[in-house]
Each structure stands twice: as structure tokens, then as C-alpha cells.
Amino acid sequence: MSKYKILFKLSGSIAAYKSAYLISKLVQNDCEVQTVASEGALHFIGKATLEGLTGKQVITDTFADGEMMSHINLVKWADLTILAPASANTINKFAAGIGDNVLTSLFLAHDWSTPYLIAPAMNTWMYQHPATAESLKKLQEWGVEILPTDEGYLACGDMGKGKLLNPDDIYQIIKEKLIANELKAEDKLKVLITAGGTREKIDNIRYISNLSTGKTSSVIAQHFIDKGHDLTYLHSIDAKLPDGSYKKVEYSDFNDLNEKIKKQLKDEKYDALIHQAAISDFSLDSVQADEKTIYVPLKEKLNSDVQNLTFNLRPNFKIIDRIKKYAGDETLTVISFKFTDTESREKQVEQVNSLLKKSNSDFVVHNDFSDRGKENSQSNFGIFNDDGKIVSVKSAKELAEELEILIINKKK
Numbered sequence: 001m002s003k004y005k006i007l008f009k010l011s012g013s014i015a016a017y018k019s020a021y022l023i024s025k026l027v028q029n030d031c032e033v034q035t036v037a038s039e040g041a042l043h044f045i046g047k048a049t050l051e052g053l054t055g056k057q058v059i060t061d062t063f064a065d066g067e068m069m070s071h072i073n074l075v076k077w078a079d080l081t082i083l084a085p086a087s088a089n090t091i092n093k094f095a096a097g098i099g100d101n102v103l104t105s106l107f108l109a110h111d112w113s114t115p116y117l118i119a120p121a122m123n124t125w126m127y128q129h130p131a132t133a134e135s136l137k138k139l140q141e142w143g144v145e146i147l148p149t150d151e152g153y154l155a156c157g158d159m160g161k162g163k164l165l166n167p168d169d170i171y172q173i174i175k176e177k178l179i180a181n182e183l184k185a186e187d188k189l190k191v192l193i194t195a196g197g198t199r200e201k202i203d204n205i206r207y208i209s210n211l212s213t214g215k216t217s218s219v220i221a222q223h224f225i226d227k228g229h230d231l232t233y234l235h236s237i238d239a240k241l242p243d244g245s246y247k248k249v250e251y252s253d254f255n256d257l258n259e260k261i262k263k264q265l266k267d268e269k270y271d272a273l274i275h276q277a278a279i280s281d282f283s284l285d286s287v288q289a290d291e292k293t294i295y296v297p298l299k300e301k302l303n304s305d306v307q308n309l310t311f312n313l314r315p316n317f318k319i320i321d322r323i324k325k326y327a328g329d330e331t332l333t334v335i336s337f338k339f340t341d342t343e344s345r346e347k348q349v350e351q352v353n354s355l356l357k358k359s360n361s362d363f364v365v366h367n368d369f370s371d372r373g374k375e376n377s378q379s380n381f382g383i384f385n386d387d388g389k390i391v392s393v394k395s396a397k398e399l400a401e402e403l404e405i406l407i408i409n410k411k412k
């Protein structure tokens with residue numbers, strides 16, 4: 001993240017020390033940060049810390065000599081404003097339209113073309129007080145982004161809601177807001193990504209699965225989240241998850257994934273589906289344990305004393321072949337993945353072309369088992385369409401950038 005200007009307001013909460021870490025992280029990521037602190041905030045964090053971290057004098061006084069008008073210009077200067085920690089007092093003043101200090105006056109003068117974030121931090125009773133709850137609701141209706149609070153041990157010794165959201169999570173949200181604010185509305189995409197691998201259940205503790213970790217998908221998903229697109233991540237139980245705000249939907253086996261894809265595509269209009277989940281070609285039909293045939297679902301754990309065990313598998317259909325039908329939308333960009341395990345270049349291309357044709361995918365991303373690196377991470381991808389290979393990239397991050405461009409261009 002670079003070049004962004006952040007107006008960082010602090011009010012009187014014991015959580016103010018956590019904002020020092022957040023400010024430092026923003027500065028380290030090339031943001032220009034101007035802090036504004038209430039008198040209350042300065043009981044909890046020193047001017048020296050804030051000035052030291054930002055290289056800028058802390059603004060505390062509306063009526064400081066020679067700076068009375070320059071303060072108001074800060075609302076035009078900032079790409080984003082955040083109040084963290086937000087005390088109950090300042091939140092309630094904001095909602096009442098009071099402008100009795102530099103924090104509240106600047107709020108009244110806020111330029112609503114830029115995001116305003118509030119990260120509450122207070123004791124549970126203060127947080128749940130009807131005045132605070134009403135104020136937060138009102139501020140949200142006015143266009144303020146109210147961040148959730150964490151739950152846990154509070155400085156007053158209580159356990160509960162009201163704890164300042166983890167500063168790393170706040171950082172991620174700031175980053176997303178800034179990028180989303182820059183993204184042109186017509187370029188904003190709604191994307192569904194499937195990730196991880198199916199688990200075909202044997203009994204309650206055993207399953208048949210594959211090597212998929214969801215690592216590549218999470219990198220792709222992270223790119224779309226960071227760029228401010230609207231993402232749904234349909235993932236297996238143990239798949240790697242990206243950070244930030246997006247819709248998560250979990251799947252288990254082939255049938256579950258099939259139903260959930262169908263539902264997503266029916267309920268929402270997506271611009272693209274990036275279908276990377278590794279789906280079992282077979283599901284368990286029945287088990288032959290010695291003389292006994294047991295049909296799925298198995299009611300109890302398979303006895304390990306069995307001498308001869310045979311699994312009867314039934315083939316699954318290819319979900320990817322049905323995507324455009326499920327969506328009922330020819331404009332949906334379908335991106336499928338072909339993972340090959342052959343050294344023959346011709347065979348690899350043959351398999352990619354076969355998938356392109358059968359599945360009616362707009363693009364197929366190809367990668368080979370030989371490109372699987374340490375900890376199952378994948379490198380070297382080729383993007384194919386009906387014209388053949390159109391792009392080669394070295395990493396999942398580059399792949400995400402290319403896919404984003406392809407989807408945006410196809411939408412135009």
C-alpha cells in the first residue's frame with residue numbers, strides 16, 4: 001500500500017496504545033498519517049509517540065494559533081479518516097452533531113466522498129448502552145463504516161464485547177477501503193471462487209481426499225479482495241482462507257459443493273466463477289467388508305479387524321460442465337483449472353483443449369504437477385482460451401492480476 005493519506009483520530013480509551021502499532025504499520029506501508037487526538041486520548045498516549053511515529057505534529061486544538069483554518073483543510077487532504085480507538089463519549093457526540101473539539105468539528109466537516117471508519121473500544125456496558133448503540137446505528141446510516149469489536153478480556157477486568165478490533169484486521173480493512181474507493185464503479189466485479197478439495201466420507205472419521213490446500217486460490221482471492229471486488233469464497237473445511245472482508249461458504253463433499261455452487265449461481269449474479277476446487281472424480285458407493293456389503297452413509301466406524309476391505313466407488317459428473325446452465329447466464333466468465341501430471345507437452349495441451357471444449361469455459365488455467373513446489377505451493381501457470389495459450393505467469397499473484405484484467409475486459 002502506498003501514497004495514501006490517512007487522518008487518524010484518537011479518543012480517550014485505554015486501547016489507544018494499540019493504535020500506535022496500527023499507525024506504525026500504516027507508516028511502514030508508505031502511508032502519510034496525520035494524527036488528531038482528543039484531550040482524553042492524550043491521557044493514554046503521549047504526543048511524543050504519535051509525533052515520533054508519523055513525523056508530524058499531533059493536532060489537538062481547534063483554536064491553535066496560526067492553524068485555525070488549516071485543520072479544516074485536513075478533511076480535503078485525507079483519502080480516509082479513521083477514529084481508533086473510538087470512545088463512547090466521542091461516538092455519542094458525533095451522533096448528536098456536537099462540534100466542541102477538533103475531532104468532532106472535523107467530523108461535521110467530513111468530505112463524504114472518502115471513507116470514514118470508526119473502531120469502537122470500550123467496556124461492554126458502555127458499548128451496549130442504548131445511547132451508544134443508537135449512535136452507532138445512526139452513524140452507520142450516515143455512511144460511517146462502523147468496525148466490529150472483538151470479544152474477550154477488557155481492561156476493566158470484565159469479559160465481553162467492546163474490545164478494540166485487532167489492529168492487523170483494522171489495517172486490512174483500511175487497505176481494502178482505500179483501494180475500493182479508487183476502483184472505478186464499472187470495473188467492480190462480483191466473483192465466486194471455489195477452493196480446496198472435496199472430502200468423500202467413508203465413515204465418521206475417515207474420508208477420501210486429495211492434495212489440494214487452497215493456497216493458490218487464497219492468493220487469487222486475496223488479490224480480488226484487496227482490489228475492492230465483491231468476493232464469495234466457497235471453500236473446503238481445511239482450505240487456506242484469505243484475509244479481509246468477503247463472503248465465506250464452506251463445503252464438504254462432491255454433492256455439497258455441487259449444491260452450493262448451484263445455489264450461489266442461482267441466488268446471485270456473478271461476473272465470474274474461478275473454479276479451482278479439486279473435486280473428487282469418484283464418491284464412495286458401498287464398502288465390502290469381508291462378506292458384508294455396507295452402503296453409504298456408513299452408520300458406524302469401519303471395523304479395523306476386517307481382513308478384506310473393498311471400496312466401491314461411483315463416478316461423479318463434472319460440475320464445471322454444468323456451470324453455465326446453473327447460472328442461466330451466458331455472460332458469466334467461467335475460468336476452470338486443468339492440473340496435469342504428464343511431461344508430454346502435447347498431452348498437456350490436449351487435456352486443456354478437451355476441458356475448454358467440454359466445459360464451455362472461457363479460460364482454462366493450466367499447471368502441471370512438476371511445478372508443485374515446497375509445501376504444495378504451485379508456480380508456472382498458462383492461461384488458455386480457444387485461440388490457445390494467451391498468457392504465461394510465474395506466480396499465483398501474477399495469475400490473479402491477469403485473471404482480473406481478462407474478466408474486466410470481457411465484461412466491457
Ligand SMILES: Cc1cc2nc3c(=O)[nH]c(=O)nc-3n(C[C@H](O)[C@H](O)[C@H](O)COP(=O)(O)O)c2cc1C
Pocket residue numbers: 010011012013014015038039040041086087088089090091121122123126
Ligand atoms: C482508565 C480509563 C480508561 C478508559 N477507557 C475507556 C474506553 O476504553 N472507552 C471509552 O469509551 N471510555 C473510556 N474511558 C472514559 C473516557 O476516557 C472519557 O469518557 C473521556 O471523557 C473521553 O473523552 P474523549 O471522547 O473526548 O476522548 C476511560 C477512562 C479511564 C480513566
